[in-house]
Structures are given as structure tokens and as C-alpha cells.
Amino acid sequence: MTLRSPAILLVLCAVSGAQTLYTAPFGPGGTWNLYQLKGADTWNGAKSGAEASPGPGGLPGHLVTLSSIAENHFMRIISNRQSVWCGLTDDERFGGKEAFSRQREGWKWVTGETLSFSNWKPNEPDEWTNGEDAVLIDRYGRWSDGGTGVAGQASTRLPYIVEWETRSPAPVEGATPLTRTWPEQSVMPDPVRGRWAVRWVAGYARIPRTTSYRTPLSIQEGAPLLAKDAGKPDAKGFQLASIQNQGKSLSRNAWLWMSTPDSNRQGWLAGIDEELSNFPSIPPRSSYVAATVGKIHVETAGTYTFAVTAEDCFALRIGGLKWKSTTGDGYIDPLDPLTFTQPNGTFSTKALGVMDLPAGDHLVEALWMVETSGSEFHVLSAPGAHLTEGATTAWRPLGHQLMDRPFPAIGISGAGWTVDCSAASPLPKGDSQTGLQDGLIKLELDLNRISKSDLASINFSDSPEANLTHFPDASLFPNDRPGVPDDHWPLRARARLVVTEQGTYQIGLHAAGLAALQIKGGQLIRPLQTAQGTKDLNMRQDSFDFNGQVDNNSEPKIITEWQLEKGEHEIDVFYLKAGGPASLAVFACPSGPFGPGLLATGGAKPAPDLPGLPLSSR
Incomplete structure (x- = not known):
């Protein structure tokens, strides 16, 4: 008997009741499983309820398990943008081991599967209150730990998703299937030689919503509007303004780089301020969908990585070629290997896609969609091939043309960094509320503090395998104690900053906690990127402090712009771990279209520009 038989269809009707059944190819080898949203219960009750839900042919169900970002985003569609329970736990009764604030170690799926994919909020898990051994997926698709409802843990009641391992070779009949992202009809503007051509449709009321406001907007909903407007004139390409440094124009590039003044500016190259010169005037709280096309030139065949920042969702194709792999918020469409996408509205999307490109010209086609004002693409x-943005400093905006001059450099002297941190005993929890100054005093008075010197860079994490800082090869904190919930301790890092040329530079911290940075003799100009705007940022002439203990989906990261004189400067970084996963990285680069790197020894060496993938002149 197959899943397509009438008998099975009758079973599906009995299983679904008034609730929709969904099917998607996330089983082994791309086979199709069944999914269904159920009513609210505690995690323990949800686990029992899922296992008591018979599927086709009496197939047992279980709380959903996730193995990819594509499946994780599919849960957002099923859940109608509600927080839901999934089947991940660190409860010893179900094969787990107390994970505390670690994002990989100790966690197990209820099916016994090992955790190979995760999508935690930046400061989760945090093992709050009386323990949190369950995991929920929030409305943005990010994970948090929560109480199971037993053994004194919180009895939070949430909807949950049941999965049945049907492993069908085709979509299960009678269930709503996952559909491909890229539209069937043509929606792209006509190409413009040497420019990016853009077509857009704006207006909140014009973007359809298939169900309630909670349902995220999607490329599938917005793209048909572009086809309806296909007869209207296209934007005839755009040219971005010059990058300025020390009052001199460094370049004039036609980049695939668009943002509005109210954008969140979450891209990896935070110091680029240029806005699309003919960008449409978008009313507040407006939605819009846009299509962009251009032709790039590849001089040297090889493997390339593309980093996309999109507010809110996107789909990208290049040269009709298949994508090889992805990381971050985007994924290869399971039904279309030519499309790299995150098709549903969310917070700022950041994703990396890898493909092999032959030499020659290649057509780039992009769709992106904005749920409210504050746009960037x-x-x-x-x-x-790169797994994370911090793996290379060779990033250039798509369309970048080679500059004809070396760019300045910034690094640390050969003596390296010196780090002091509290010993094994953490500060009392209440001390995290007293702020950085008290933490620094307590560190100076700690006779058992741990000191390390001659460190090449600052890139620490208590979960190195989770890549919290976006820079590879993070080290454990010097005072880390595996298996122990170390919270609320201070750390200080000092070095000599080497600047090769007077000018403006970007200095950044990735700090899950309270943090401060000072550069003696430096002039702090402005913040370029912050986790929660500037409400938790205090700026002075040569220093700043901020609260990176964010409670939302923003990364605990800040990037600032400085005016620095040529020579050496004292740099001082202070960090106070305040609960949840710990991470600290210090990074920098010259202002302009340059990828930041860890602020490290050997970094202060001026170098020529790197070729990007420029627009074709043909």
C-alpha cells in the first residue's frame, strides 16, 4: 500500500480533523514527511500528545525534529508565526545532558538524533529560573530554552508541531505541500548594460496576505505583483555615490547595495552609507517587493561565496547555476537548486551561499521584499568557500571594481593582547546589575585572577563549535570550566593599536554581555551598527560602553567609526559576562567597502585592493 492510496487518504482526513496537514521533503534523502500544528500544552504534555497522535497506517508521531534552516523556516509557515515547542531537550531522561548555556553540547532530539543544526537566539540557552530543559521556536524561527512543565520547571503552555516520518518519495496526497520560491512567470526588468536594473511595487495595501497579520510575507505572495506591473517603465539602473575617506574619492562603483535612511544597517560592511539615488519614496509602515537584474563579469573561474543581507526576505539566482552549500538564515530551495533564498518575512536576514562560477559574464537575478519600512538589500x-563572514576579509560589494591604490591597515603590535579575567569563582549574580565599573574594581581586587599574554587576537566563546562571533577558530575563555554554569564574571583585554595611515576606521565588538572599549588618543565619531539601536550605548570622546545582553533576535554586536592618527594607541576592552552563552571578539577595518577582520598582530600591513565581481560592460 502506498501513501497515494484512498485508504491512506481517509486516514489523513482522520488525522487532520480541522487542522491542516503539511508535507515537505525534509526526510532522509529528500523524502516527504508530514507535519501538523497542535493546540497549547506544556512541553512534557506536548511530547506525550505528539507520541499519542497516530499518522497514516498507525505511524507514531513525535515532536518535530529539525536538521536544516530550510526545515526550520517551514515551521514558521506551519506555526502561523507563533512560538511553538519542538523536540529538542537536554533532559537526562530523554538522552540529553545538562547543557547550561552551551548551544550544542548536551542537547538531544526526542527521537535520539544528534543535534547537527541549531538556530538559537543570540543569548540563548540561559537555563533561567529552576531549569529549562525544553526548546521553543519563536515567531522569527529562533530558539530559546524553556521549562518542561515537570520537576519544578515552568509550565508554559505553547502550541506544538507533530512530525510523522512518512518518508514518501513524493508529496503526501491530501496534505498542503511546500512550494518552490522562484515565480513561474517573468517578473524581472530588462537588463541595463553596466548597471543594475530595478523594478518595484510599493504600498502596504497592495501586498496580499494569505491569512492573518501573523503570517510572514513571502516572495511567493509578492512576486506576482511585479508581473502585473511588467508593462510599466523600469528604473534605468542606478549609480551609487563615491566612497569618501580623508576627503578623497576612493572609487565609484555600481554595487548591488541598497538601503534607505531608516534601515537597520545590519550588513557585514557596516560603514557604507550610500543610498540608492533613485530609490522609491516608501511611506512609513509600507511593504514593497522589488526585482533586480544585472550582469557580472568573472575573470577567474573558481568557487565564490555570496553574502546576502536582506530586510526582510530574498531569492537570488546567478547564471542559471546550481548552488553548492549555504549557511546562516538562507538555504537552497529544496525544490529548485538554482535558487538561494529566505522567502518569508523576518528580522534582518543574513545568509551565505557558495557556488562554482566559470569565467565569463553571468546574469544575476534577485527578488527581495520588505514587510515594513527600513529597507536594505x-x-x-x-x-x-566560506562558512561565516569572519572567515575572510576579501568581501566586496557585488559589482565592485578594482581600486588603483593601497588601502590603509590597522592591527595590534607584536606584543599581542594581554587578558585578565576572574578565576573559577564567578561574581554573585546580583553584581551584573551594578555595571562595568564595579566589575572592573572586583577584577582588580581578585588575587586569583587568571592572566594571559601574547595573544594574537581576541576571539572567545564558551561554545566554539556554535560560531557565536562569526569569526572561525574561537577559543574557550581562559577561565572556562566545562560543564559548569559560569556566569557574571569580568574580563579585561589590553594591547597597542597600530594605525598605518591617518583616517577613519571601523572598530567593533561582538560581546554577549556588558562591554566597553577605549582607544586613548582616538576620536569616536559615531556608531555604525548596534544590537538595539543606541538606547543601551554610552559614547564619549575616546570610549563607549554598551549592553550586548539583548533580549531579541539582534546580535550582541556593535560597530563604531573612529578618526585615528598614524602611530600606536592604547586600546582597552572590558567585558562582563551576564548570563547565557558567552562570546567576545574584537575586530576592525578601514572605513569603506572592506571586510572586517579580527584586530590581530600582523594586521597593520597596507595592501592593494582585491578584485571583486564587477558589472559587465557588454
Whole structure:
């Protein structure tokens, strides 16, 4: 008997009741499983309820398990943008081991599967209150730990998703299937030689919503509007303003880089301020969908990585070629290997896609969609295959043309960084509320503090395998104690900053906690990117402090712009771990279209520009 038989269809009707059944190819080898949203219960009750839900042919169900970002985003569609329970736990009764604030170690799926994919909020898990051994997926698709409802843990009641391992070779009949992202009809503007051509449709009321406001907007909903407007004139390409540094124009590029003044500016190259010169005037709280097309030139065949920042969702194709792999918020469409996408509205999307490009010209086609005002859509490229933005400093905006001059450099002297941090005993929890100054005093008075010197860079994490800082090869904190919930301790890092040329530079921290940075003799100009705007940022002439203990989906990261004189400067970084996963990285680059790197020894060496993937002149 197959899943297509009438008998099975009758079973599906009995299973679904008044609730929709969904099917998607996330089983082994791309086979199709069944999914269904159920009513609210505690996690323990949800686990029992899922296992008591018979599927086709009496197939047992279980709380959903997730193995990819594509499946994770599919849960957002099923859940109608509600927080839901999934089947991940660190409860020893179900094969787990107390994870505390670690994002990989200790967690197990209820099916016994090992955790190979995760999508935690930046400061989760945090093992709050009386323990949190369950995991929920929030409305943005991010994970948090929560109480199971037993053994004194919180009895939070949430909807949950049941999965049945049907492993069908085709979509299960009678269930709503996952559909491909890229539209069947043509929606792209006509190409413009040497420019990016853009077509857009704006207006909140014109963007359809298939169900309630909670349902995220999607490329599938918005793209048909572009086809309806296909007869209208296209934007005849755009040219971005010059990058300025020290009052001199460095370049004039036609980049695939668009943002509005009210954008969140979450791209990896935070110091680029240019806005699309003919960008449409978008009313507040407006939605719009846009299509962009251009032709890039590849001089040297090879593997390239593309980094996309999109507010809110996107789909990208290049040269009709298949994508090889992805990381971050985007994924290869399971039904279309030519499309790299995150098709549903969310917070700022950041994703990396890898493909092999032959030499020659290649057509780039992009769709992106904005749920409310505050728009940005950026595409960067770098040679090689990279799993994270911090793996290379070779990022350049797509369309970048080679500059004819070296760019300045910034690094740390050969003596490296010196780090002091509290010993094994953390500060009392209440001390995290007293702020950085008290933490620094307590560190100076700690006779058992741990000191390390001659460190090449600052890139620490208590979960190195989770890549919290976006820079590879993070080290454990010097005072880390595996298996122990170390919270609320201070750390200080000091070094000599080397600047090769007077000018403006970007200095950044990735700090899950309270943090401060000072550069003696430096002039702090402005913040370029912050986790929660500027409400938790205090700026002075040569220093700043901020609260990176964010409670939303923003990363605990800040990037600032400085005016620095040529020579050496003292740099001082202070960090106070305040609960949840710990991470600290210090990074920098010259202002302009340059990828930041860890602020490290050997970094202060001026170098020529790197070729990007420029627009074709043909």
C-alpha cells in the first residue's frame, strides 16, 4: 500500500480533523514527511500528545525534529508565526545532558538524533529560573530554552508541531505541500548594460496576505505583483555615490547595495552609507517587493561565496547555476537548486551561499521584499568557500571594481593582547546589575585572577563549535570550566593599536554581555551598527560602553567609526559576562567597502585592493 492510496487518504482526513496537514521533503534523502500544528500544552504534555497522535497506517508521531534552516523556516509557515515547542531537550531522561548555556553540547532530539543544526537566539540557552530543559521556536524561527512543565520547571503552555516520518518519495496526497520560491512567470526588468536594473511595487495595501497579520510575507505572495506591473517603465539602473575617506574619492562603483535612511544597517560592511539615488519614496509602515537584474563579469573561474543581507526576505539566482552549500538564515530551495533564498518575512536576514562560477559574464537575478519600512538589500562576494563572514576579509560589494591604490591597515603590535579575567569563582549574580565599573574594581581586587599574554587576537566563546562571533577558530575563555554554569564574571583585554595611515576606521565588538572599549588618543565619531539601536550605548570622546545582553533576535554586536592618527594607541576592552552563552571578539577595518577582520598582530600591513565581481560592460 502506498501513501497515494484512498485508504491512506481517509486516514489523513482522520488525522487532520480541522487542522491542516503539511508535507515537505525534509526526510532522509529528500523524502516527504508530514507535519501538523497542535493546540497549547506544556512541553512534557506536548511530547506525550505528539507520541499519542497516530499518522497514516498507525505511524507514531513525535515532536518535530529539525536538521536544516530550510526545515526550520517551514515551521514558521506551519506555526502561523507563533512560538511553538519542538523536540529538542537536554533532559537526562530523554538522552540529553545538562547543557547550561552551551548551544550544542548536551542537547538531544526526542527521537535520539544528534543535534547537527541549531538556530538559537543570540543569548540563548540561559537555563533561567529552576531549569529549562525544553526548546521553543519563536515567531522569527529562533530558539530559546524553556521549562518542561515537570520537576519544578515552568509550565508554559505553547502550541506544538507533530512530525510523522512518512518518508514518501513524493508529496503526501491530501496534505498542503511546500512550494518552490522562484515565480513561474517573468517578473524581472530588462537588463541595463553596466548597471543594475530595478523594478518595484510599493504600498502596504497592495501586498496580499494569505491569512492573518501573523503570517510572514513571502516572495511567493509578492512576486506576482511585479508581473502585473511588467508593462510599466523600469528604473534605468542606478549609480551609487563615491566612497569618501580623508576627503578623497576612493572609487565609484555600481554595487548591488541598497538601503534607505531608516534601515537597520545590519550588513557585514557596516560603514557604507550610500543610498540608492533613485530609490522609491516608501511611506512609513509600507511593504514593497522589488526585482533586480544585472550582469557580472568573472575573470577567474573558481568557487565564490555570496553574502546576502536582506530586510526582510530574498531569492537570488546567478547564471542559471546550481548552488553548492549555504549557511546562516538562507538555504537552497529544496525544490529548485538554482535558487538561494529566505522567502518569508523576518528580522534582518543574513545568509551565505557558495557556488562554482566559470569565467565569463553571468546574469544575476534577485527578488527581495520588505514587510515594513527600513529597507536594505546587500550582496557581497568573496573568492573561495566560506562558512561565516569572519572567515575572510576579501568581501566586496557585488559589482565592485578594482581600486588603483593601497588601502590603509590597522592591527595590534607584536606584543599581542594581554587578558585578565576572574578565576573559577564567578561574581554573585546580583553584581551584573551594578555595571562595568564595579566589575572592573572586583577584577582588580581578585588575587586569583587568571592572566594571559601574547595573544594574537581576541576571539572567545564558551561554545566554539556554535560560531557565536562569526569569526572561525574561537577559543574557550581562559577561565572556562566545562560543564559548569559560569556566569557574571569580568574580563579585561589590553594591547597597542597600530594605525598605518591617518583616517577613519571601523572598530567593533561582538560581546554577549556588558562591554566597553577605549582607544586613548582616538576620536569616536559615531556608531555604525548596534544590537538595539543606541538606547543601551554610552559614547564619549575616546570610549563607549554598551549592553550586548539583548533580549531579541539582534546580535550582541556593535560597530563604531573612529578618526585615528598614524602611530600606536592604547586600546582597552572590558567585558562582563551576564548570563547565557558567552562570546567576545574584537575586530576592525578601514572605513569603506572592506571586510572586517579580527584586530590581530600582523594586521597593520597596507595592501592593494582585491578584485571583486564587477558589472559587465557588454
